[in-house]
Amino acid sequence: MVQPVASLRRWAASASLAASNAVLRLCQCSDRSGATKERASWWTSWRSATTWWRAARRAARDSVFCAAFTVLLRFPLLCAPQGGANAGHTIYDAQGKKYALHLVPSGILNPACTCVVGNGVVVHLPSLFEEIAALEAAGVTVRGRLFLSDRAHLLFDLHKEVDGLREAELAGAMIGTTKRGIGPAYASKATRNGLRVCDLANKESFALKLRSLAADAISRFPSLSDSYDVEAEISAYTAPQGFATKAQPFVKDTVAYVHAQHAQGRRILVEGANATLLDLDFGTYPFVTSSNPSMGGIISGLGLAPRHFGKIIGVAKAYTTRVGAGPYPTEMTGTMGDEVRAKGAEYGTTTGRPRRCGWLDVVALQFACRINGFDAINVTKLDVLSGIPELKIGVAYEHNGAVLYSFPADLSVLETLQVVYETLPGWTEDISKVRDWNALPLNARHYIERMEQLLGVPCRYIGVGPGRDAMVIKPH
Numbered sequence: 237m238v239q240p241v242a243s244l245r246r247w248a249a250s251a252s253l254a255a256s257n258a259v260l261r262l263c264q265c266s267d268r269s270g271a272t273k274e275r276a277s278w279w280t281s282w283r284s285a286t287t288w289w290r291a292a293r294r295a296a297r298d299s300v301f302c303a304a305f306t307v308l309l310r311f312p313l314l315c316a317p318q319g320g321a322n323a324g325h326t327i328y329d330a331q332g333k334k335y336a337l338h339l340v341p342s343g344i345l346n347p348a349c350t351c352v353v354g355n356g357v358v359v360h361l362p363s364l365f366e367e368i369a370a371l372e373a374a375g376v377t378v379r380g381r382l383f384l385s386d387r388a389h390l391l392f393d394l395h396k397e398v399d400g401l402r403e404a405e406l407a408g409a410m411i412g413t414t415k416r417g418i419g420p421a422y423a424s425k426a427t428r429n430g431l432r433v434c435d436l437a438n439k440e441s442f443a444l445k446l447r448s449l450a451a452d453a454i455s456r457f458p459s460l461s462d463s464y465d466v467e468a469e470i471s472a473y474t475a476p477q478g479f480a481t482k483a484q485p486f487v488k489d490t491v492a493y494v495h496a497q498h499a500q501g502r503r504i505l506v507e508g509a510n511a512t513l514l515d516l517d518f519g520t521y522p523f524v525t526s527s528n529p530s531m532g533g534i535i536s537g538l539g540l541a542p543r544h545f546g547k548i549i550g551v552a553k554a555y556t557t558r559v560g561a562g563p564y565p566t567e568m569t570g571t572m573g574d575e576v577r578a579k580g581a582e583y584g585t586t587t588g589r590p591r592r593c594g595w596l597d598v599v600a601l602q603f604a605c606r607i608n609g610f611d612a613i614n615v616t617k618l619d620v621l622s623g624i625p626e627l628k629i630g631v632a633y634e635h636n637g638a639v640l641y642s643f644p645a646d647l648s649v650l651e652t653l654q655v656v657y658e659t660l661p662g663w664t665e666d667i668s669k670v671r672d673w674n675a676l677p678l679n680a681r682h683y684i685e686r687m688e689q690l691l692g693v694p695c696r697y698i699g700v701g702p703g704r705d706a707m708v709i710k711p712h
Contacts, residue, residue, distance in 0.1 A: 355387035356537025491539035523562025550610035563650035603643035616699035668701035
């Protein structure tokens, strides 16, 4: 639901995104050349707020934000576009054409942007080149605009096989992974037997390391020797026109590159994919991703020092969603969840799985606000709530007679607690064409204002539809 967007300092933005003193002074910059004399502004955009929320309405946010920056960075704040290809972004270009991106940063659709896949991402090169081929077939220029960190870890078909076997072992207690190999790839990284992009430069050494990695996996899962061919995967990478050769033009020391861009005063946006409650440390463990989609993930996943960050914008849906297993206190029951899912097109970009839908959970959202230090929030998909007579907001939890205002770590508490709700009147009007705060229905404005009161954070940007311009800027 939420994603932080961090800026280093204020900069000029065009009037197309709102008042000249807007907190998010990033969007729709009039100067797209990147030749600004100001110091760079860093924005981190991820799914960090209320939690379980996946890619939502990036067209209206990131494609607008991207217009303000000459470089868009991807790094692992979680797992998915940041972590790997286990989460996706559904993006619409200026002509309304739909794109599904997983590893390639969404800024690739803005010709003025250069995109970086950071060192914290786990990269499945076959999938990356499939995305690149699809983009080029659609007329999008990728080469020379997309760079891959030489420190990023490689995700192999081997990891995908292991992912499926691990899930099968769990049987009825499955985590609900996408089986894209993300967790096993990060496990290889943590146990220090993984391979990095820089290993592609020495094909002989690469082959030895991949054989060793496969032998380790087969010792844990003997059946792998029947389903996985390590020599075939080695060949796919080391053949004359294999992935090692294909990757060479994209590989770069991205730490040096990003800092050079900063030194030149380039504006930089950092985007993520997953939510804070999928964070490996702060999420609903073990029903989490394998990386850190909260603010700390930017620093380790891209090599940026904390002093480079200023304003931080969280991105949160007006309701909640979760994909996969795990506790979900405000989950909607009955037909309401189905109706919101259908209206909000709540299906995973990567797997197509239906997302679970729920009411806004302020306890979870406050937790994300504290962890990430949001200066403001971009609320998305407010239009999906149109037509619902009464809207609920979860404002506290009750457990064993005690009222909880903080998000518990213990899953057994999350699974058995009761949610304390406030009920607000809804609105019937279609708000998808509204672009002015005062033109929103009174009850829609009250809903946003109540969010602000409960969170203590201004809700500055209000998404009212999937279009690039479907955003309302709330006055200060």
